[in-house]
Amino acid sequence: QQQVKQSPQSLIVQKGGISIINCAYENTAFDYFPWYQQFPGKGPALLIAIRPDVSEKKEGRFTISFNKSAKQFSLHIMDSQPGDSATYFCAAANFGNEKLTFGTGTRLTIIP
Amino acid sequence: DVKVTQSSRYLVKRTGEKVFLECVQDMDHENMFWYRQDPGLGLRLIYFSYDVKMKEKGDIPEGYSVSREKKERFSLILESASTNQTSMYLCASSLPSIPGTGKAFFGQGTRLTVV
Numbered sequence: 001q002q003q004v005k006q007s008p009q010s011l012i013v014q015k016g017g018i019s020i021i022n023c024a025y026e027n028t029a030f031d032y033f034p035w036y037q038q039f040p041g042k043g044p045a046l047l048i049a050i051r052p053d054v055s056e057k058k059e060g061r062f063t064i065s066f067n068k069s070a071k072q073f074s075l076h077i078m079d080s081q082p083g084d085s086a087t088y089f090c091a092a093a094n095f096g097n098e099k100l101t102f103g104t105g106t107r108l109t110i111i112p
Numbered sequence: 113d114v115k116v117t118q119s120s121r122y123l124v125k126r127t128g129e130k131v132f133l134e135c136v137q138d139m140d141h142e143n144m145f146w147y148r149q150d151p152g153l154g155l156r157l158i159y160f161s162y163d164v165k166m167k168e169k170g171d172i173p174e175g176y177s178v179s180r181e182k183k184e185r186f187s188l189i190l191e192s193a194s195t196n197q198t199s200m201y202l203c204a205s206s207l208p209s210i211p212g213t214g215k216a217f218f219g220q221g222t223r224l225t226v227v
Binding site: 034043046099105 | 116143145157216218
């Protein structure tokens with residue numbers, strides 16, 4: 001049972017374009033939604049995160065959009081660069097519980 | 113920076129062997145986790161621990177056990193390794209200062225192959 005569904009599985013974007021990765025969740029008790037970035041040979045690292053009391057959070061070129069009624073959230077990478085090529089995981093957590101539930105991951109490739 | 117160190121990057125073990133994966137964190141974090149990462153399945157939680165000698169099952173605990181005798185060290189044990197346990201294993205730690213913040217720090221992973 002996949003509580004957090006992520007799409008697409010892989011994504012190729014041209015340099016300078018916008019990369020968009022989508023996630024949907026089922027458990028309405030989730031109230032914290034982080035995105036992790038993983039480079040080959042490394043463990044995942046926190047990229048950006050959002051709480052459901054806001055609909056959008058922006059940090060540099062990275063933006064999370066959150067739709068509570070649809071139970072969906074997405075990561076937008078503006079002006080995508082080759083250095084952004086990595087695997088991205090969305091995740092969700094319950095308040096008061098540090099346990100993360102991850103999506104299946106998206107392998108992003110930025111081409112020149 | 114928080115450092116989470118996993119004792120081995122690569123391991124090859126035989127079916128039926130008892131396997132120990134070790135993880136150490138250097139930032140006095142209360143929470144520690146073991147995940148396995150498989151293509152197309154993402155990261156799935158095996159076990160986690162909120163304190164020394166405390167452990168809770170995650171989503172896929174079957175065939176695994178854990179040990180946390182010291183705060184900084186969290187061990188994953190495969191009691192009798194099987195080929196379907198061939199995977200990348202990731203250890204993580206976090207602080208519970210703000211519950212539900214989700215900021216976990218990961219080690220580099222151990223790629224285990226069971227033959």
